[in-house]
Amino acid sequence: MNNYFSGAKSWNGLEQRKKNQLSSFSLPQKNQNSLKMSVLLGAFIDYLQHTKNSSPRTVSNYKLWIQRLVDYLGDPLISELRPMNIQNFRMELAKTGLDKKTINYHIIAMRSFLKFLLKNEIDCISPEKLELAKIPQREVSYLQENEIEAILNAPLFYEKNPLKQARDQLILQVLYGTGLRVSELTSLMRENLILGEKQFSIRGKGSKVRSVFFTSTALQYLEEYLMMRTDTYDPVFISLSRNSYGQKISRNSIEELVRKYAKLAGIDKKVTPHTLRHSFATMLIKKGADIRSVQTLLGHSSIQTTQIYTHVDDRFLREVHDLLDE
CATH class of the missing domain: 1.10.150.130 (Tyrosine recombinase, N-terminal domain)
Incomplete structure (x- = not known):
C-alpha cells in the first residue's frame, strides 16, 4: 500500500x-x-x-x-x-x-x-x-436585521467607483434577497433576465431549473446597474479588474467582496455568501413562510436539507412567548 x-x-x-x-x-x-x-x-x-x-x-x-x-x-x-x-x-x-x-x-x-x-x-x-461519523448539528450562522441593513448599504459608503459600487450593492442585494448560491449568481446571464420582471429562472444544482424572485429594491438596483453598463458582455456580474474586465466575476471575488463589506459594516463575525443565504431563509421562516416554500426557493431537493434553516434564535423565541402577556 x-x-x-x-x-x-x-x-x-x-x-x-x-x-x-x-x-x-x-x-x-x-x-x-x-x-x-x-x-x-x-x-x-x-x-x-x-x-x-x-x-x-x-x-x-x-x-x-x-x-x-x-x-x-x-x-x-x-x-x-x-x-x-x-x-x-x-x-x-x-x-x-x-x-x-x-x-x-x-x-x-x-x-x-x-x-x-x-x-x-x-x-x-x-x-x-461505509458509515459516516456522527457530527453535532452546528448552529447556522446568520445576520440580524441591523447587520443585514449595514452590509447591504456598505458599498454606498465605502466604494467610490460608481459602476463598482452599483455592482457590489446589487450582488449583496441579490445574495440576501434571493438566497442564490454563489455558483448560481456568477452564472447569471443577461438573457436569463427580463427587465421590469421580478421573476427569472435559473439552473441550479443538478441542472434543475427553478424560479427566483427579486425584491423590489434588488430589481431597482439591477435596472440602474445595467443602465450604467455600456458593454455588451453576457454575464450580469462581470469582473471590473483590468486583466479580466468583462469576464464573469469569480467565486473567490464574490467571497472576498462579502468579507470586505462585512468588515467595513462593523460586523464582528465571519460572514460568507452562504451566511446571506442562511439569513434569507431565516428571515422567511421568522416572517411565517412554510418550510416547503423555503425549500423550493432555496432549490433543495430534500426537505431534510432545509430543516437546518428552521433554527430560531433565543431573542425571537422570547418575542413569540411574550405574546402571551399581551
Whole structure:
C-alpha cells in the first residue's frame, strides 16, 4: 500500500494522475471485477457529467475525494477493496487535520461510486458498510436585521467607483434577497433576465431549473446597474479588474467582496455568501413562510436539507412567548 500521505506531499499538491483519462469513459464489458479502481472512477466521472448532469464543482470534488483513496491504496482492483481499507483511509485523513465533516464528504463520494458500480453489476463492497461519523448539528450562522441593513448599504459608503459600487450593492442585494448560491449568481446571464420582471429562472444544482424572485429594491438596483453598463458582455456580474474586465466575476471575488463589506459594516463575525443565504431563509421562516416554500426557493431537493434553516434564535423565541402577556 502506498504511503500517499508521507513526505512533502500535501492536499494542495495532489498529483493529477490520469488527468486526461477520466473523460468520455464507458464501462468495459469483460472482466469488470478485475478492473482497477482508476478505470472505474473514469466511468463514474463520465456518468456524473453526462447522465446525472452534476455541477462541475460536484464532479471536481468527487473526482478529487475518490482519487485520494485510489492513490492511497495504490490503485487496486475493485475486487480487492475491503471496508477496512476505507477505515484506514479515514484514519489517515484525520491525521492530516481534516475535520469529520470533510472526511464524511470523502465517504459520501465513495458511497455514490460503489452504488454506481453495483447498479452496473460490478461486484464490490456494499455502500452501506461505509458509515459516516456522527457530527453535532452546528448552529447556522446568520445576520440580524441591523447587520443585514449595514452590509447591504456598505458599498454606498465605502466604494467610490460608481459602476463598482452599483455592482457590489446589487450582488449583496441579490445574495440576501434571493438566497442564490454563489455558483448560481456568477452564472447569471443577461438573457436569463427580463427587465421590469421580478421573476427569472435559473439552473441550479443538478441542472434543475427553478424560479427566483427579486425584491423590489434588488430589481431597482439591477435596472440602474445595467443602465450604467455600456458593454455588451453576457454575464450580469462581470469582473471590473483590468486583466479580466468583462469576464464573469469569480467565486473567490464574490467571497472576498462579502468579507470586505462585512468588515467595513462593523460586523464582528465571519460572514460568507452562504451566511446571506442562511439569513434569507431565516428571515422567511421568522416572517411565517412554510418550510416547503423555503425549500423550493432555496432549490433543495430534500426537505431534510432545509430543516437546518428552521433554527430560531433565543431573542425571537422570547418575542413569540411574550405574546402571551399581551
